[in-house]
Amino acid sequence: MAIKIAFEKPSTQKTLCLGVYAENKFPHPTETWDQKLDGLLKKSIKNSKFKGELNQILSIFSPDGMRIFLIGLGKKSDQNEQQWQKVGSSVLEALGTSPTGEGSVEIYDLENFNNAEVAANLALGALLKSWRFEKYFTTKKPEELFSVKKVTILTPQPEAAEKAFKPLSQTAEGVFLTRTVVTEPANIITPDSLSKIAESLKKDGIKVDVLTEKELKKLGMNALLGVGQGSEQESKLVVMRWEGGSKKEAPLAFIGKGVTFDTGGISIKPAANMEAMKYDMGGAGVVIGLMKALALRKAKVNVVGVIGLVENMPSGSAQRPGDVVTSMSGQTIEVINTDAEGRLVLADALWYTQDKFKPKIMVDLATLTGAIVICLGSERAGLFSSDDSLAKRLNSAGEKVGELLWRLPLDEAYDLDINSDIADVRNTNISRGAGSVTAAKFLQRFTNDVPWAHLDIAGVTWAQKDLPLCAKGATAFGVRLLDRFVAENYEGK
Numbered sequence: 190m191a192i193k194i195a196f197e198k199p200s201t202q203k204t205l206c207l208g209v210y211a212e213n214k215f216p217h218p219t220e221t222w223d224q225k226l227d228g229l230l231k232k233s234i235k236n237s238k239f240k241g242e243l244n245q246i247l248s249i250f251s252p253d254g255m256r257i258f259l260i261g262l263g264k265k266s267d268q269n270e271q272q273w274q275k276v277g278s279s280v281l282e283a284l285g286t287s288p289t290g291e292g293s294v295e296i297y298d299l300e301n302f303n304n305a306e307v308a309a310n311l312a313l314g315a316l317l318k319s320w321r322f323e324k325y326f327t328t329k330k331p332e333e334l335f336s337v338k339k340v341t342i343l344t345p346q347p348e349a350a351e352k353a354f355k356p357l358s359q360t361a362e363g364v365f366l367t368r369t370v371v372t373e374p375a376n377i378i379t380p381d382s383l384s385k386i387a388e389s390l391k392k393d394g395i396k397v398d399v400l401t402e403k404e405l406k407k408l409g410m411n412a413l414l415g416v417g418q419g420s421e422q423e424s425k426l427v428v429m430r431w432e433g434g435s436k437k438e439a440p441l442a443f444i445g446k447g448v449t450f451d452t453g454g455i456s457i458k459p460a461a462n463m464e465a466m467k468y469d470m471g472g473a474g475v476v477i478g479l480m481k482a483l484a485l486r487k488a489k490v491n492v493v494g495v496i497g498l499v500e501n502m503p504s505g506s507a508q509r510p511g512d513v514v515t516s517m518s519g520q521t522i523e524v525i526n527t528d529a530e531g532r533l534v535l536a537d538a539l540w541y542t543q544d545k546f547k548p549k550i551m552v553d554l555a556t557l558t559g560a561i562v563i564c565l566g567s568e569r570a571g572l573f574s575s576d577d578s579l580a581k582r583l584n585s586a587g588e589k590v591g592e593l594l595w596r597l598p599l600d601e602a603y604d605l606d607i608n609s610d611i612a613d614v615r616n617t618n619i620s621r622g623a624g625s626v627t628a629a630k631f632l633q634r635f636t637n638d639v640p641w642a643h644l645d646i647a648g649v650t651w652a653q654k655d656l657p658l659c660a661k662g663a664t665a666f667g668v669r670l671l672d673r674f675v676a677e678n679y680e681g682k
Contacts, residue, residue, distance in 0.1 A: 194312040194340060194354065196347035204256045204292035206280045208299075209234070209241040211264045217298040219259075226251055230259065243272065244279045244657070248286070258283040260296070268299055270310045271591045275657045277314025281337055290338040297344050305349035308342045312350075313357045315340045317658040320365050322372045356486045360672050363482025367474045367665035371650065375450035375467040380417070380425045380498035383449060383470065387427045387477055387496065393484040400426040410537040412516040416530040417499035419454060419507025426538065429480045429494040433487060440491035441679060442548035443480075443671060444538050446531040446555035447473030447498040454501045454527030455509055468663065469531070471650035472554035473498065475667040482672050489680045495542045497534040501527070513612050517541060518635055521612040529616045531557050532631045539635040549679075550579055550640045553632065554667050555647075560624030562648040569595040570666065571645035573629035579640050586674035591658070592666050594644065603630045 207219040213234050215223060223230040229251060239247040243263030250256055260279050263272055276296065284292040296311060297304045321335040344350045370378055370386060384399045391397055402423050405414055410426070417424035427447075430440070451469040452458060458466070468474075473496035480494045508514075512524045514533075518540040522533065535553055542551060561571040570587075572594040574580035580596055587594045606618035606627050614634060618627035629643045649666040652659055659665075 194316060194342060194358070196308065196342050196344055196350050198343060202255060202293050203289065204258070204284065204287045206258045206260055206283055206292060206294045206296070208262045208276065208296035209239075209259050210262050211241045211243075213239070213241045214265070216262075216296070216300075218295040222257070222295070230257070234259070243267070244275055246279055246283050248283070256287060258292075262296070262299075265300060268302060270306070270589075273307050273310035274314030274317070274591075277311040277316075278318040278657050280311065280340060281315045281318045284337045284340060285335075290336045291341075293341040293343055295343045304344050305346045305353045308344040308346070308350035309353035309357055312340070312342050312354050313361065314658060316358065316361050317364065318660065320368055321660060322369065322662060359485035360482040360669060362485055363478035363480075363672070364665040364668045365478075366481050367478030367668050368663040370477065371468045371471050371474045371663035371665070373467070375500075378449050378467070378470065379422050380447070380449055380500060381423065383447060383473065383477075383496075383498055384425045384427050387429055390429060390477070390481055390484065393481060394431070395480055395484050396430040396432070398428045400428070408541065409515065409517045409519075410541070411514040412522055412533040413497050413499060413537040415508045415512065415514045415524065416448070416454070416501050416527075416533050419504040420500040420502040422449070422500040424497075424499040426541065427496045427498060429477070431480060431483050431488065431490075431492045433483070433489050434491040438491050439549045440493045440546055441675065442493045442495065442542045442546055442551045443476050444535060444542055444551060444553040445473035445476035445494070445496040446470070446535055446553070446557065447496045448531055448534065449498060449500050451501045451528070451530065452503055454530060455503050455507050456526045456528040457503055458528060465651065468651050469556050470498070471556045471646060472496075475554050475646070475665065475671070478665055478668040479671050482668060483675065488675060490675055492675065493542065493546050493548065495538050497538040499530075499534055501530045516635065517544075518637075520614060520634060523609040523612040523615040525615050525617045529628070531555050532616060532628055535632055536635045539632060539641075540637070543637050543639045548639060550576070550642070551636060552583070552642045552644065552671065554644045556650050557645045558625045558628050558647055560628075561645040564597075564625060565595055565648055567648045567652065569593040570649050571625055572596045572642060573599055573626070573645070574642035575599065575633060575636065576640035576642070579642050582678050583642055583644075583670070583674055586677060587670045590669040590673050592649075592670040597626055597629070599626070599629060599633060603627050607631055
């Protein structure tokens, strides 16, 4: 169900959310309400385990039947945009227990913080947590589905709050698009249908070109084409261009792996959990969502998004272990394992991007290796970069939006593990160690010295449990990170 964010005063208040700092200290609105209710809030806290810790919730009924939720704000010293977004998420959780599915929020006048910024981030947190994918449910009862209808954010500065919230909500639209395409099953999201979704961004002002297999063959993209040759689905390369900067300005480039389903090919995966491979196009999904977000908020920068779309299937025409393909760069690749397919797709996509667009920087995103999940779990994405400044700026953006990265090495010694005996490079390493690193080293061979970063998002693309700003499922990790990265480092500069 839709969630509406408003900043006006409602006519009646039947359900109200108020903030409480750690150690049960009250900000101004909460203190005011406690006085109106003759100390009911403090009395209720005294008879509970509630301590104002971040995301704690205490439900109270006033004598006249109004339901009040006290929401923990955490320590005063920890207040920041991420905290407020998590509080907004807690508001949504609280209102989900309300029979009306509606409620108001009076959390403002936080010490030393702008009311508009606080309100906008509360709204963003509630909005991000509200997203659900309920498209295919037919037998669930209405009460079993998402039930929050409206959240009203009250603030003394409604106009400023609306202004601050607008670009955040536009970025959220990009997040929701990514979550949707990543969640859809592989019989719905194919290279063709995903390319059409990318083409739908034309209405937002993005220029979109879809390269067919015939065109890819002419370009010599045999690494990408080899991955999809066992499938009945035609492989594609999609190029999206947002031109919000000067015509003379070189673009930023974001490249996404788009394997719409990955069986592993001839090196077939085990059956257990293979259904999860519908989201092996997560990197492409992030690039599509990012491009939408940038277009909606009219980002003042030139950006190109490139996604390689394939389906990796076993068949009589499928690529075999031991095959040698010639990539667009001219480098030859010995395919040792057909389940190490994403790097083959990205090899041609990266080379094409640097060759055609001469970008300032390139950042690729891919659900590339299981090794990164073993290394970092689901808390951080792996960051590999040839440029220290680029890596630092990506890390900073990730910390500000709560999408955390961890940089790993790219030492030249790792190249030895992917040298082939019969070709220029092999697509997997000789030893079992450093699988994520050698995958990144493989990609680096196709970047041609452009400042480049690789984000291995295999562990963070899908959440196995509810997260503060995301229900269980597709996370869209990377959209908000890269949107912030662009805004802080390239717009207006």
